[in-house]
Amino acid sequence: MKDTSKEDFLQLEKFLCFSVYSASHAFNRIYKPLLDQIGLTYPQYLVMVSLWQEDDQSVRSIGEKMYLESSTLTPLLKRLEANGLVMRNRDPNDERSVRIRLTEQGKALREKAEEIPTCILEATGLDIETAKRLNRDLRALRDQIEKPRRA
Amino acid sequence: MKDTSKEDFLQLEKFLCFSVYSASHAFNRIYKPLLDQIGLTYPQYLVMVSLWQEDDQSVRSIGEKMYLESSTLTPLLKRLEANGLVMRNRDPNDERSVRIRLTEQGKALREKAEEIPTCILEATGLDIETAKRLNRDLRALRDQIEKPRRA
DNA sequence: ACAATTTATATCGCGCACGATTTAATTACA
DNA sequence: TGTAATTAAATCGTGCGCGATATAAATTGT
Numbered sequence: 314m315k316d317t318s319k320e321d322f323l324q325l326e327k328f329l330c331f332s333v334y335s336a337s338h339a340f341n342r343i344y345k346p347l348l349d350q351i352g353l354t355y356p357q358y359l360v361m362v363s364l365w366q367e368d369d370q371s372v373r374s375i376g377e378k379m380y381l382e383s384s385t386l387t388p389l390l391k392r393l394e395a396n397g398l399v400m401r402n403r404d405p406n407d408e409r410s411v412r413i414r415l416t417e418q419g420k421a422l423r424e425k426a427e428e429i430p431t432c433i434l435e436a437t438g439l440d441i442e443t444a445k446r447l448n449r450d451l452r453a454l455r456d457q458i459e460k461p462r463r464a
Numbered sequence: 465m466k467d468t469s470k471e472d473f474l475q476l477e478k479f480l481c482f483s484v485y486s487a488s489h490a491f492n493r494i495y496k497p498l499l500d501q502i503g504l505t506y507p508q509y510l511v512m513v514s515l516w517q518e519d520d521q522s523v524r525s526i527g528e529k530m531y532l533e534s535s536t537l538t539p540l541l542k543r544l545e546a547n548g549l550v551m552r553n554r555d556p557n558d559e560r561s562v563r564i565r566l567t568e569q570g571k572a573l574r575e576k577a578e579e580i581p582t583c584i585l586e587a588t589g590l591d592i593e594t595a596k597r598l599n600r601d602l603r604a605l606r607d608q609i610e611k612p613r614r615a
Numbered sequence: 616a617c618a619a620t621t622t623a624t625a626t627c628g629c630g631c632a633c634g635a636t637t638t639a640a641t642t643a644c645a
Numbered sequence: 646t647g648t649a650a651t652t653a654a655a656t657c658g659t660g661c662g663c664g665a666t667a668t669a670a671a672t673t674g675t
Binding site for chain 2: 324325326327328329330331332333334335336337338339340342343344355359362363366378379380381430433434436437438439443444446447448450451452454455457458459
Binding site: 522 | 652653654657
């Protein structure tokens with residue numbers, strides 16, 4: 314047998330972390346042409362999805378949901394603000410926190426964005442069941458990894 | 465029912481792309497403390513894994529395996545070179561391409577890196593079977609998405 | 616009330632990651 | 646053979662993503 318277990322272990326394709334890494338980039342790439350049409354980047358789109366689901370969130374709240382630091386979100390949100398999609402205002406009840414609210418334009422963008430997920434699911438070639446299972450397993454994996462970080 | 469199908473659709477957690485996105489970051493984060501010890505970043509580590517598996521590759525070859533552009537790899541490989549882990553030399557048979565070869569130091573690093581995957585698998589809390597299935601499904605997903613891009 | 620601590624966001628530097636473009640070498644083919 | 650087309654890397658600009666640090670506001674403990 315040519316593949317000893319050690320050699321076997323070193324194959325990139327055997328690394329779960331690489332499959333996740335490359336699948337993540339692959340998603341980024343199919344989303345790009347669709348998101349270009351509505352002027353969003355992929356992370357910006359995910360933030361908008363979160364805001365469409367629940368408007369008027371603090372930076373902190375968005376960060377917790379997206380697993381991102383303020384050092385990532387602050388500039389991203391400023392870009393969304395510069396593009397007229399959100400407003401950033403200090404919370405009068407707690408001047409430390411900044412509330413992010415959708416502008417009318419930001420709300421309106423939802424309509425255009427709504428058809429995107431269907432296009433994507435099509436491109437993945439997945440049946441609903443596999444997609445659901447993958448989603449469930451990946452969430453569990455992420456939560457397991459993040460658990461000690463949030464404790 | 466409070467969740468209409470449209471509202472339901474907008475939940476971030478229902479987005480497979482977000483699960484992949486956040487799982488990818490999660491992996492990055494657990495690898496970091498381990499990779500810090502051997503002076504590699506996560507993408508650098510993946511390139512090194514590829515080189516440990518097969519030394520003396522062209523930039524192009526690495527790019528195809530990792531799904532990365534030369535605009536990403538060139539600076540990354542220069543950093544590996546600056547750290548004394550690889551050598552970059554034009555291929556005498558085809559001056560267009562650059563061959564990447566491990567230095568002795570780069571080869572030696574493999575020993576230290578070999579224990580990492582075990583630590584990681586432990587942190588994921590996955591049983592082998594689930595890990596294998598996830599890996600298989602994600603590769604299939606990635607390949608399906610990349611297929612039209614490589615055709 | 617007030618000093619010490621905690622919390623929320625922002626800033627900075629570094630390293631990806633990509634698209635668009637450039638440069639140089641090779642190949643195709645008229 | 647010589648010119649056009651293709652190929653391989655590199656360069657540049659933009660936007661993440663994070664750790665370390667800074668700043669300012671709120672909370673805690675006395």
